[in-house]
Amino acid sequence: DGGITQSPKYLFRKEGQNVTLSCEQNLNHDAMYWYRQDPGQGLRLIYYSQIVNDFQKGDIAEGYSVSREKKESFPLTVTSAQKNPTAFYLCASKRSHYSNQPQHFGDGTRLSIL
Amino acid sequence: RKEVEQDPGPFNVPEGATVAFNCTYSNSASQSFFWYRQDCRKEPKLLMSVYSSGNEDGRFTAQLNRASQYISLLIRDSKLSDSATYLCVVNFPLNYGQNFVFGPGTRLSVLP
DSSP states (O other), X not given: OOOEEEEOSEEEEOTXXXXXXXXXXXXXXXXXXXXXXXXXXXXXXXXXXXXXXXXEEOTTOTTEEEOOSBTTBOOEEXXXXXXXXXXXXXXXXXXXXXXXXXXXXOOOEEEEXX | OOOEEEXXXXXXXXXXXXXXXXXXXXXXXXXXXXXXXXXXXXXXXXXXXXXXXXXXXXXXXXXXXXXXXXXXXXXXXXXXXXXXXXEEEEEOOBTTBOOEEEOOOEEEEEEO
């Protein structure tokens, strides 16, 4: 079955540590997205990638980094510079960034501070 | 300024009731709209896409009013399983491509 796989489901970060969240899709989608969701709030865009080897900052990119070396993969690193990383992180994809088709979501990674 | 606003909720309704949520958006050039359903601690799942005046799928109807820049979601004959948060998503077309903006969501609880 085609879909988006995020791992791990739960992640704990120590002070000063960088952690990387995985997002893989086998939908052959060009565009991929990372969102952050805080309790009771909407989704906010962290980074997006229109195509392999490209990525752009979203609304809240500070303290995060991404790479897009393969079409299928768009990992997100939460760096130590992100002082409030506790949130639900969602990865999404769609066929093309310029398409008006909806996004499809992975099942999320919940990140907490130890 | 990008903005999508939704009825704050929560909406608590009895089983079998009809309930409607509103979503307003600020960009008159928006062309596509979506309603997602999000269960507690889960990812959003697409409920309905709206590209013209509206869409209907079983008990769910979405209606778009471009002049007033709002989209509504109507749920008829509510079921307990409809309890969730409903997210309105609006496409804000920009020079560099489409940009989806999420509303904060409206929480629905269907009570027995």
